[in-house]
Amino acid sequence: MTTDFKLSAESEPPRLGKLSKLARFGLLGAALTVAAGTFAYFGGWFIRDDLTPARFVDGFEQVNGVHAGFRRNHAKGMGVFGFFDSNGNGVRLSQAVIFQPGRVQVIGRFSLGGGHPDVSDKPDAVRGLALQFSLPNGELWRTAMINFPVFPFRTPEAFYEQLIASKPDPNTGKHDPGKMEEFLASHPETVQALTVIKGQPSSSGFDNSTFHSSNAFRFINSAGDSIPVRWIMTPMQPFESANNASIPQDKNYLFNALIAQIHRQPLRWRLIIVIGQPGDPTNDATIPWPAEREQVVVGTLTLDRVESDDTSAATDLNFDPLVLPVGIAPSDDPLLSARSAVYSQSFTRRAGETKQPSAIRPSDVRKGE
Amino acid sequence: MPTQRSQFTVFSRLLHWTMAAMILSMLCIGAAMVASLANYHVLISIHRPLGISILVLVVVRLVNRLLNPPPSFPATMSRAERLAATASEFTMYSLMFILPLIGWGMLSAARYPIILTRSLHLPFILPHDVTLYAALRKMHTILAYLFFLTFVAHFVAILYHALIVRDGILKRMAPWSIRLKNTVVDQNSVNK
Structure with a gap:
C-alpha cells in the first residue's frame, strides 16, 4: 500500500480569497481556450470558406454525382502492366535508381477525364495515363499524366472555379455557358493554354497519344545539381489523326481499340525528359516551355497486358504525383501539393465504398486474347 | 529508504517534455494537413517520420516507466482523481503506440x-x-481526437492542481530539478 508523502516545508497553502480563486479559474479557462483554439485553428475550423481537399472533392461529387468506389476524377479507366527499360542517359540528370540502366516493372492505368465511370469515349476527352514504377531498392515512382501539352489551370483555385462553373443546371441538365465565359474572362491564362491544347492535333487512340507530366519537377543528380524538368511519354506507334467527323457507335471504342492493340503486340512509348532553363516557369503549368529545350530520351516503356478496373491492382492505388524516388523532387508548382491532397481525399472516400462494376469488364479485356 | 524522490527522474522528465512537444505538433500537423491544399505535401512529409520517431520513443519510454516508477501521488489527490490520472496515463501510453502503428498500417494497406x-x-x-x-484511416482520425481530448483532460487537471489546489504537483514533472527542503517521507510511502 502507498501512503502519502507530505512536504513539511509546504504545509497547507493559505486559503484563496474569492477574487483570487475566480481569477485562477479564469486563468485555467483561458489556458484551456488557447489549447483547444490552437488545435481548432490548425484544423481550419475558423476559415469556413477556404478551399480544402474535402471541399474540392465535394465539388467533383456535386458536378458528377457520387459513383461509389470510383475515382472522383478520371473515373473511367482500365489497368495495364508492363516494364520500363532505362538506357542510362538519365543518370547524369537524376540519381533516381530508375535511371540506371536496366528494367523495372510497371503497373498503370489508362483513363478518361471526368467523374463519370460510364461516360462514352470521345475523341476530345482528356486521356490519362498513370504509372507506377517499382524500383529495385523498394522505392516507388508514380506519375499521372494527361495528353494535354499544358495544363488548363494555373492554381487549384482556378481548377475548382472551372469545375463549379461546369456544374450542370439541375433543371436543364446542361451547364450554363455564361458561367464558363465568366470564368474564362477572369482567367486569361486558361484561354491561352486552351489555344495551345487545341493547336495540338488529336490522335486516334490511347496507343498513339503523347502523355505529359503537366507539372514541372526537379531532378537532382548524385553531385547534388538540381534542374527543373518536365517529362513526356511519346508513342512509338505511328500517329493517326482522330476522326472527329464520325465517332464510332461503341461507347468504349477507345478502350476496346487499346485492348485489341495490346493483344496484337506490346505498345511502346519513349520517356523524354525536357530540361528547363532559367526563366522557364516551373510554377505555372499553363505555359509551354520553348520547343528548343534540350530533350533527353531516358528509356522505353512497354505495356503488354491489360486488365479491367474490376480486378486490376492499379484500381487500388492512388497515383499521387508526389510519390517520388530520391532524385526526383516537387517543383514550386502549387498544383502539385493540391493534387496530392485531393487525390488522397478521393482515394480515402472511394476506399470505404463498395465499388460497382466498371465500364470495361474483365470479359471485355479477354476478347481477342 | 529515508526519503523518496519527489520528482520524476531527469530522463523521465526529458522524455515527457520532448514527447509532449512532438505529440502536440503531430496533432496540429495532422489537423492542418487534412485541411490544406498548399501545405499538404510539406506537412505529410513531416508527419510520417515524426510519427515513426514517436513510436520509437514510446518504446524507450515504456521501458523507462517500468524501470523508474513515478513518485507517488500527493495527498491532495482523492481516490477518484488517482484513478482518473492512472487511466489517462494508460490511455496516453496506449495511444502513443497505437496511433503511429495504425498510421503505418493504413499506409501499408493502401x-x-x-x-x-x-x-x-x-x-x-x-x-x-x-x-x-478505409477502416484504419477513420480510426486514425478518431483516436487522434481522443488523444487530444485526453491531453486536454490532463492539462486541465494539472492546471487545477497548480492554480487552485496548489499542492506542487507540477513540480514532479518540472523540466528543472527542484531541491525540496526537509522533504520528509513516511517510511510506508515507498511503493511496494
Whole structure:
C-alpha cells in the first residue's frame, strides 16, 4: 500500500480569497481556450470558406454525382502492366535508381477525364495515363499524366472555379455557358493554354497519344545539381489523326481499340525528359516551355497486358504525383501539393465504398486474347 | 529508504517534455494537413517520420516507466482523481503506440511507400487492401481526437492542481530539478 508523502516545508497553502480563486479559474479557462483554439485553428475550423481537399472533392461529387468506389476524377479507366527499360542517359540528370540502366516493372492505368465511370469515349476527352514504377531498392515512382501539352489551370483555385462553373443546371441538365465565359474572362491564362491544347492535333487512340507530366519537377543528380524538368511519354506507334467527323457507335471504342492493340503486340512509348532553363516557369503549368529545350530520351516503356478496373491492382492505388524516388523532387508548382491532397481525399472516400462494376469488364479485356 | 524522490527522474522528465512537444505538433500537423491544399505535401512529409520517431520513443519510454516508477501521488489527490490520472496515463501510453502503428498500417494497406531515407524504407505491415485502409484511416482520425481530448483532460487537471489546489504537483514533472527542503517521507510511502 502507498501512503502519502507530505512536504513539511509546504504545509497547507493559505486559503484563496474569492477574487483570487475566480481569477485562477479564469486563468485555467483561458489556458484551456488557447489549447483547444490552437488545435481548432490548425484544423481550419475558423476559415469556413477556404478551399480544402474535402471541399474540392465535394465539388467533383456535386458536378458528377457520387459513383461509389470510383475515382472522383478520371473515373473511367482500365489497368495495364508492363516494364520500363532505362538506357542510362538519365543518370547524369537524376540519381533516381530508375535511371540506371536496366528494367523495372510497371503497373498503370489508362483513363478518361471526368467523374463519370460510364461516360462514352470521345475523341476530345482528356486521356490519362498513370504509372507506377517499382524500383529495385523498394522505392516507388508514380506519375499521372494527361495528353494535354499544358495544363488548363494555373492554381487549384482556378481548377475548382472551372469545375463549379461546369456544374450542370439541375433543371436543364446542361451547364450554363455564361458561367464558363465568366470564368474564362477572369482567367486569361486558361484561354491561352486552351489555344495551345487545341493547336495540338488529336490522335486516334490511347496507343498513339503523347502523355505529359503537366507539372514541372526537379531532378537532382548524385553531385547534388538540381534542374527543373518536365517529362513526356511519346508513342512509338505511328500517329493517326482522330476522326472527329464520325465517332464510332461503341461507347468504349477507345478502350476496346487499346485492348485489341495490346493483344496484337506490346505498345511502346519513349520517356523524354525536357530540361528547363532559367526563366522557364516551373510554377505555372499553363505555359509551354520553348520547343528548343534540350530533350533527353531516358528509356522505353512497354505495356503488354491489360486488365479491367474490376480486378486490376492499379484500381487500388492512388497515383499521387508526389510519390517520388530520391532524385526526383516537387517543383514550386502549387498544383502539385493540391493534387496530392485531393487525390488522397478521393482515394480515402472511394476506399470505404463498395465499388460497382466498371465500364470495361474483365470479359471485355479477354476478347481477342 | 529515508526519503523518496519527489520528482520524476531527469530522463523521465526529458522524455515527457520532448514527447509532449512532438505529440502536440503531430496533432496540429495532422489537423492542418487534412485541411490544406498548399501545405499538404510539406506537412505529410513531416508527419510520417515524426510519427515513426514517436513510436520509437514510446518504446524507450515504456521501458523507462517500468524501470523508474513515478513518485507517488500527493495527498491532495482523492481516490477518484488517482484513478482518473492512472487511466489517462494508460490511455496516453496506449495511444502513443497505437496511433503511429495504425498510421503505418493504413499506409501499408493502401501501398503508400513509407520512405524515411533513401536506404531506409519501412516494410508494409499489412496486405494491400483498401477496405482495411478505409477502416484504419477513420480510426486514425478518431483516436487522434481522443488523444487530444485526453491531453486536454490532463492539462486541465494539472492546471487545477497548480492554480487552485496548489499542492506542487507540477513540480514532479518540472523540466528543472527542484531541491525540496526537509522533504520528509513516511517510511510506508515507498511503493511496494
